[in-house]
Amino acid sequence: MERSGTATSTDTIVAAVLDRAAEQGIDPAWLKDEVVEFYRDLHRYPELSGTEYRTQWAIGEALAVADVWFQECTPSGLVAVLRNGPGPVVWVRADTDALPLTEQTGLPYASTVTQELPDGSVVGVMHACGHDVHTAALVGCLRQLDRERDGWSGTVVGIFQPAEETGRGALAMLDELLNGEPAEHVPRPDVVYAQHVTSAPLGRVVCRPGWFLSHQRSWRVTVQGRGGHASRPHLARDPIVAAASMVGTLQTVVSRAVDPFRMAVLTVGTFHAGTKENIIPAEAVFTVSARTYEPEVSQVVEETMRRILEGEAAAHGVSIRIEEVSDIPACYNDPAATSQVADALTGVFGDDVVAPPDPFPAADDFCHYARVLGVPAVIWNFGVQAAELFDGDEPPPRNHDARFAPHPEHAVTLGVVAATRAVTNYLRS
Missing domain, CATH: 3.30.70.360 (Alpha-Beta Plaits)
Incomplete structure (x- = not known):
């Protein structure tokens, strides 16, 4: 794919992905404006780990227009269940918490939020790791699946998990989903998916079998x-x-x-x-x-x-x-499930789906889902920055940097495509 050299390279990359997605019946264009606006709202009002109450409310509001059952889960999380006849059950996790950083992106929807820490100090709060993208993309995925019920059969469970940055959110969600009030409404999964943004060009997807995160x-x-x-x-x-x-x-x-x-x-x-x-x-x-x-x-x-x-x-x-x-244990991607996800993503992202030879030294408490549930799990990364940003001598800011700024429109759109394609591929198989 074209990476640099013209002012339209990013548009060309994104257009190619969306064209392939549309050919396969995945067309998020109708909800793009709503989901992007939802993303900007999440970015403007971030919340630290364990305090994601406004985010929880906003997710519920965004899902209320779809035929989705949802319920608060743990003090600041939410679980959503989309049923569509008999078939396998897929859980998809999105983390919702932000980081104690004062934003320096200069975006018109930049966060000016501050919060008090347990020690009494006051810090700026920012979505510097893309959890707002994950959350908006999963909302968009569920709404897209609700709209396209003729193309798949089974159950999709959206896990909107707080407190990933502390490493304690996944276990809290799992405990309530398996032992708490939501347990009677939430079926056990056959496979669990998650996606995470990375500082790579839009259109790039990283999906590796075996050890993926440290x-x-x-x-x-x-x-x-x-x-x-x-x-x-x-x-x-x-x-x-x-x-x-x-x-x-x-x-x-x-x-x-x-x-x-x-x-x-x-x-x-x-x-x-x-x-x-x-x-x-x-x-x-x-x-x-x-x-x-x-x-x-x-x-x-x-x-x-x-x-x-x-x-x-x-x-x-x-x-x-x-x-x-x-x-937080290392994340292990089940090889067979990863191969299936990679095939699905290659169908829309083309040759930009890559499998690095080595895992990444980042960590994510997504690892607990496979360990506790005893089912295959796959987490993948997708690029969220304009290709033109990689033309210079200095790469763009990475995750956990106060300057980190995913593309305001395309990042969420491609996140919806990736999550939807992975899920429908499994539920059509």
Whole structure:
């Protein structure tokens, strides 16, 4: 497909996908304006993990025009069931939460929302990972399937899951769907799907069998020292110096403890200490995130991290407390189910459906659906940015960047096409 060189390359790419979709009976053009406007509303009013109440309400409003049964599920999630005669059951998951970032896209529908965190601090809130695209695309998919009932048979369950970013949303949804009030209305699935945006050109779809996303673990490290006056440091036990030394030495976990032929990433993402320049605080707190694929590598990373932290604490005369914040297993795409999805997506996205040789070091709690339900699961990525943005020397911003901006129209439209094509292909087979 054309990638660059003309001002119409993005339009050409998208038009080719939509033409192939229309030939196969999938035509989201009639609802494009409504779904895109719904997406912009979600983007303008994002909500942090576990507080997605307005989003929950907006999803219900958007589904109310279709013949879909839906119900609130967990405090801020929602489940929707579209029945269309006998046949298999497909669950499709969309995550709904946003991130604590102040948006810098300059979009006319940019978020200006702020929220208070549990510690009392106030942060900007932004959909910087495309969960608004996922949510709008799944709403569009359900409405499209409702409109085209003659082309498929079975049941589609839309899972609008909160709190993916904390790694706890999937398990909460599963617990309520299997054991709570919705259980009597929601049939068990034969397969579970999810899609996720990525910083790639519109039209690009990434679908890989086997390990697709990494195992992610994170910890909060509290360094307890002894406070004092900045002019008398010898009477204190400075937790900032100790914590800074820990952060520096942790960079050797991957470079010196992990086999170079194995994948591991370790990042210190937050560091907080002190209130004033002339006060040595009593406490410093930082967080650590690790990504791996293989269980034995994960074990090496954790053991080395703990040994470094305990050794540095002893050297500086401070104490530490290590608390696990999240533990999200790697996502495994069932090979047979993935092949079926890839064939379906190739039918509309053409040669731009690719299978990378290696998995990605991102994480997603979608992994729990296959593990808990014991059924095949597939998650794929789709590009959401204009092809022209990749012509320059610098690539466009990626997920979790305050400048990340999916194409305002085409991203959602192609998300509807991808989800609809994957589902109808399964329910026609």
